[in-house]
Amino acid sequence: PLKVIVVPHSHSDPGWQKTIDRYFEDQTRHTLNNMVEKLVKFPKMTFIWAESVFLSLWWRDLDPGTQSTVRMLIQRGQLEIVVGSWVVPDEANPHYFALVDQMIEGHEWLRSAGLAVKPRNVWSLDPFGYSSTLPFLYQQAGYDNMVILRVHEKVKAELQNRKSFEFNWRQHWDHHNRASIFTQMMPYRLYNIKHSCGPDTSICLEFDFRKIAGESSESRASKITDENVDAKSRLLLSQYIAKNSLYKHNVVLIPIGDDFRFDRNIEWDQQYDNYQKLFDHINSQPEWNVHARFGTIQTYFNEVKASMQHMNSSTDQFFPSLSGDFFPYTDELQEYWTGYFTTRPYDKMLSRELEVNLRSAEILTSLARGIAKKAGGRSGLLDASERLTEARRDLALFQHHDGITGTEKSWVVTDYEQRLIHGLKTVAEISKEAVTYLLAKSEDTKRDTIRMSANKSWRLLSDEQAEPISVSKSDGVSVILFNSLGRQKEELVQLSINTDSVIVTDDQGRPVTSQINPVWTSDSQISSRQFELVFLARLNPVSLHTFQIKAVKQGLGSHLSFIHTLNHPPKSNKHHTRFQVRPATEKELSLENDALRATFSASTGFLQSVTTKHIGKTTRTAVDFRMYKSRNSGAYLFGPAGPAGDSEMDHSPLVRTIHGPLVSEIHVLQTLVNHTVRIYNTTGHLGSGLEITNIVDMRTQDQRELIMHFDTSIENTDGTFYTDQNGLQSIQRRHFKGVPTEANYYPFTAYGYLQDSSTRLTLAAAQPLGISSQDIGRLEVMLDRRLRYDDRRGLGEGVLDNRRTPSRFFLLVERSNRRSMRRKSSSSPLLSYPSLSVHLLVEDLRHYALQMLSEGNAAHKQNFSGFARSLPCGFHLVNLRSVLHSNGSDATLLLHRYAQTCVYGAAPCSLPSEASLSLASLFNNLRLTSASKASLSLMYDQQELKEDDGFSISMSAMDLHAYRLK
Numbered sequence: 012p013l014k015v016i017v018v019p020h021s022h023s024d025p026g027w028q029k030t031i032d033r034y035f036e037d038q039t040r041h042t043l044n045n046m047v048e049k050l051v052k053f054p055k056m057t058f059i060w061a062e063s064v065f066l067s068l069w070w071r072d073l074d075p076g077t078q079s080t081v082r083m084l085i086q087r088g089q090l091e092i093v094v095g096s097w098v099v100p101d102e103a104n105p106h107y108f109a110l111v112d113q114m115i116e117g118h119e120w121l122r123s124a125g126l127a128v129k130p131r132n133v134w135s136l137d138p139f140g141y142s143s144t145l146p147f148l149y150q151q152a153g154y155d156n157m158v159i160l161r162v163h164e165k166v167k168a169e170l171q172n173r174k175s176f177e178f179n180w181r182q183h184w185d186h187h188n189r190a191s192i193f194t195q196m197m198p199y200r201l202y203n204i205k206h207s208c209g210p211d212t213s214i215c216l217e218f219d220f221r222k223i224a225g226e227s228s229e230s231r232a233s234k235i236t237d238e239n240v241d242a243k244s245r246l247l248l249s250q251y252i253a254k255n256s257l258y259k260h261n262v263v264l265i266p267i268g269d270d271f272r273f274d275r276n277i278e279w280d281q282q283y284d285n286y287q288k289l290f291d292h293i294n295s296q297p298e299w300n301v302h303a304r305f306g307t308i309q310t311y312f313n314e315v316k317a318s319m320q321h322m323n324s325s326t327d328q329f330f331p332s333l334s335g336d337f338f339p340y341t342d343e344l345q346e347y348w349t350g351y352f353t354t355r356p357y358d359k360m361l362s363r364e365l366e367v368n369l370r371s372a373e374i375l376t377s378l379a380r381g382i383a384k385k386a387g388g389r390s391g392l393l394d395a396s397e398r399l400t401e402a403r404r405d406l407a408l409f410q411h412h413d414g415i416t417g418t419e420k421s422w423v424v425t426d427y428e429q430r431l432i433h434g435l436k437t438v439a440e441i442s443k444e445a446v447t448y449l450l451a452k453s454e455d456t457k458r459d460t461i462r463m464s465a466n467k468s469w470r471l472l473s474d475e476q477a478e479p480i481s482v483s484k485s486d487g488v489s490v491i492l493f494n495s496l497g498r499q500k501e502e503l504v505q506l507s508i509n510t511d512s513v514i515v516t517d518d519q520g521r522p523v524t525s526q527i528n529p530v531w532t533s534d535s536q537i538s539s540r541q542f543e544l545v546f547l548a549r550l551n552p553v554s555l556h557t558f559q560i561k562a563v564k565q566g567l568g569s570h571l572s573f574i575h576t577l578n579h580p581p582k583s584n585k586h587h588t589r590f591q592v593r594p595a596t597e598k599e600l601s602l603e604n605d606a607l608r609a610t611f612s613a614s615t616g617f618l619q620s621v622t623t624k625h626i627g628k629t630t631r632t633a634v635d636f637r638m639y640k641s642r643n644s645g646a647y648l649f650g651p652a653g654p655a656g657d658s659e660m661d662h663s664p665l666v667r668t669i670h671g672p673l674v675s676e677i678h679v680l681q682t683l684v685n686h687t688v689r690i691y692n693t694t695g696h697l698g699s700g701l702e703i704t705n706i707v708d709m710r711t712q713d714q715r716e717l718i719m720h721f722d723t724s725i726e727n728t729d730g731t732f733y734t735d736q737n738g739l740q741s742i743q744r745r746h747f748k749g750v751p752t753e754a755n756y757y758p759f760t761a762y763g764y765l766q767d768s769s770t771r772l773t774l775a776a777a778q779p780l781g782i783s784s785q786d787i788g789r790l791e792v793m794l795d796r797r798l799r800y801d802d803r804r805g806l807g808e809g810v811l812d813n814r815r816t817p818s819r820f821f822l823l824v825e826r827s828n829r830r831s832m833r834r835k836s837s838s839s840p841l842l843s844y845p846s847l848s849v850h851l852l853v854e855d856l857r858h859y860a861l862q863m864l865s866e867g868n869a870a871h872k873q874n875f876s877g878f879a880r881s882l883p884c885g886f887h888l889v890n891l892r893s894v895l896h897s898n899g900s901d902a903t904l905l906l907h908r909y910a911q912t913c914v915y916g917a918a919p920c921s922l923p924s925e926a927s928l929s930l931a932s933l934f935n936n937l938r939l940t941s942a943s944k945a946s947l948s949l950m951y952d953q954q955e956l957k958e959d960d961g962f963s964i965s966m967s968a969m970d971l972h973a974y975r976l977k
């Protein structure tokens with residue numbers, strides 16, 4: 012028989028038109044309360060729930076009796092938790108760190124609430140396109156099946172032709188097909204009843220039985236009676252049969268629900284009574300050969316798998332495999348949802364800041380608690396648990412598909428921002444406490460000598476100029492740096508200080524090179540009381556190091572940088588005389604270190620070319636800024652009126668160059684963008700690229716979208732370029748001619764590149780934005796958008812709350828290294844990876860060293876090493892997450908192993924396909940007593956590691972593993 016599984020659901024956004032708290036009070040709380048009452052009353056009815064964040068808000072106020080009823084409903088299979096991560100995340104903008112973290116947070120909450128549920132199915136119907144990183148993460152976490160919906164109309168048409176709405180979603184790089192996950196794509200446009208029962212929306216509207224007095228509704232349903240039940244059953248069945256014909260088996264999934272449904276008690280009765288009457292009638296007609304009932308997503312997939320068994324097959328064998336992703340998304344042709352890759356870039360950046368600072372706080376807390384436990388003492392850090400949980404949830408919530416996307420109302424943005432800033436303040440406090448503990452000479456050391464210092468990234472985000480650090484000759488100031496990476500790191504530390512003559516010494520008392528740069532109080536005036544100190548710090552893996560800064564006699568100590576200007580009025584600098592300011596000649600309009608030379612335009616100051624010095628090869632890399640005029644752009648949609656132009660840009664902006672022994676840079680001051688390009692004078696990978704920082708202010712604009720544009724000599728004649736997906740993997744993109752500009756836009760969260768046979772140009776990024784290549788050799792990144800109008804997707808407003816917004820990048824030009832290129836016959840042309848240098852630059856952009864200051868230098872130890880050694884080359888320490896409520900371990904170690912190309916780039920590349928590591932020898936002051944491998948979100952224990960071989964693990968390229976440590 013045809014098996015019809017009807018699944019009642021309510022799509023509940025934790026923030027969109029209202030804040031999460033308002034939605035909870037007004038709707039979600041009632042939906043959940045009604046759910047308990049009605050599922051008990053109607054044992055045949057079912058319900059599914061996706062977001063743990065709403066469950067956690069609700070659970071706090073539930074009496075123990077209701078809590079056990081909920082457990083019972085889950086056990087009976089009447090209620091299914093689908094996804095169960097903190098939110099149903101956006102798939103375009105988040106980094107995989109935050110995606111995994113919010114999944115762990117949701118699953119740990121389910122466990123701590125005693126729900127004893129391990130979600131097996133993903134229900135992700137609303138994100139605006141789908142990344143191929145998510146199926147990998149879900150599969151690694153132990154899920155069996157996924158349901159998705161919002162996919163480009165033409166892709167749906169193609170899958171319909173091939174009868175392939177169900178497929179095994181595999182990864183390009185997964186040659187042994189170990190990481191694929193069974194997926195259903197819903198065939199129609201939306202997840203409401205109108206678009207779910209079958210192809211005819213007007214018929215489906217006859218089967219939405221919600222009727223609330225005074226509420227306007229599209230529904231055309233009338234009550235099912237003995238008189239109409241036969242006719243109505245036949246009508247509904249015609250839709251079920253039509254929908255089932257799209258699938259390869261006799262089971263069909265029919266969701267009934269919409270946004271914030273089942274919040275009214277009466278809707279439960281209306282839907283249940285009418286549907287049950289229809290089911291009873293349908294099921295009592297043997298000649299129809301149909302069985303219809305309420306069920307969950309699990310019911311549906313169980314039936315599908317049973318029908319496979321019936322055919323002596325399995326989903327792996329029976330269904331096709333598909334790889335790749337589903338971007339960009341369009342629901343009406345010519346309207347592309349590619350604007351949200353950039354919308355509200357300030358908040359996207361803020362989310363990244365919380366992410367990296369949360370990670371530092373997690374690692375420091377895990378180490379401090381480990382050491383306190385070993386010493387048998389109390390660290391005082393146990394009370395960090397609640398605060399750390401809050402910060403995790405501040406980050407997790409924002410990964411919601413109307414959070415980081417920027418597609419929420421302006422007052423909801425403010426609510427999210429407050430939470431992100433709360434998270435940032437909280438983790439700063441926690442990190443400070445952990446560092447104070449780790450550097451304490453004894454238990455009774457005076458506390459609170461250490462304070463956090465705003466690092467460069469954070470200073471860029473806050474509008475006000477930070478007060479300079481006061482450095483005197485007698486005492487000096489200690490700067491404590493925390494390197495959170497599992498490898499040695501060179502960092503160019505930048506601090507704002509009040510004097511121009513200092514010496515800097517490291518934790519062994521050795522002087523280190525330093526440089527003093529000017530701080531500008533206006534476009535052309537240099538401050539005489541504030542200076543930027545830059546010094547080179549070499550930091551061990553997962554370690555703290557203290558550096559001393561002391562004032563010295565003028566002319567001694569730090570190198571003063573040289574300043575040259577272009578397009579400046581003469582004699583503009585009157586206030587500070589120690590810096591020599593001269594007009595720039597061609598020589599000063601270049602930046603150079605041992606590896607490369609970059610040249611800049613003598614009129615605009617913008618980058619022109621990059622030369623790789625050791626082979627003498629030059630690549631054109633011309634940068635400029637352009638604007639799209641918006642036609643139908645909104646928070647979701649990008650719809651420009653034509654190509655981007657530069658007519659609104661200054662053609663002879665103020666330009667200044669700064670040259671010094673450690674860093675040299677060029678500033679271009681446009682009205683809308685302050686653009687800085689910087690080169691580092693170091694030998695490592697930091698010196699292999701150019702750092703680009705933009706500060707964009709769109710507040711004077713109307714209906715405009717601003718891009719940074721690169722015109723290069725790369726000959727990607729087939730129109731292909733590459734982007735990352737959630738920072739985890741690369742994917743090939745192709746510029747399609749004959750479709751509009753906006754259809755060629757993609758998400759860009761960590762890196763994107765263009766290449767030809769001799770050269771690859773990579774742009775690495777610290778924040779998510781939209782990226783495109785609109786022509787051969789071209790690359791563009793959208794930086795901000797200011798839009799007056801709503802784009803008719805339910806939000807009801809434009810985007811006018813722009814802020815001064817920073818964005819940071821590294822530009823890297825790499826030459827092909829053909830000698831190391833070995834042909835691999837099995838490798839797909841779609842398979843592409845960044846070089847190891849790019850991976851390391853992305854790490855440096857994200858995980859800058861945490862900066863702290865201390866006045867009483869003698870009060871604490873000068874350094875601390877958490878790791879005894881670096882991780883093997885190509886391994887990344889994703890997190891050392893504190894376990895706050897003991898589940899038999901103390902911390903969770905998350906490790907990723909990069910996959911990288913050897914075709915481009917200078918880095919030697921002889922990494923084994925499988926590399927091993929002894930966890931026992933990794934930590935410096937801690938002894939592991941047990942370690943085990945777990946599924947990605949810790950739902951399942953997979954393998955106990957053996958102590959007698961040092962808790963040894965091994966990882967292959969692209970692996971992402973979780974280990975419980977004790």
Ligand SMILES: [Zn+2]
Pocket residue numbers: 022023024137412413
């Ligand atoms: Zn939604």
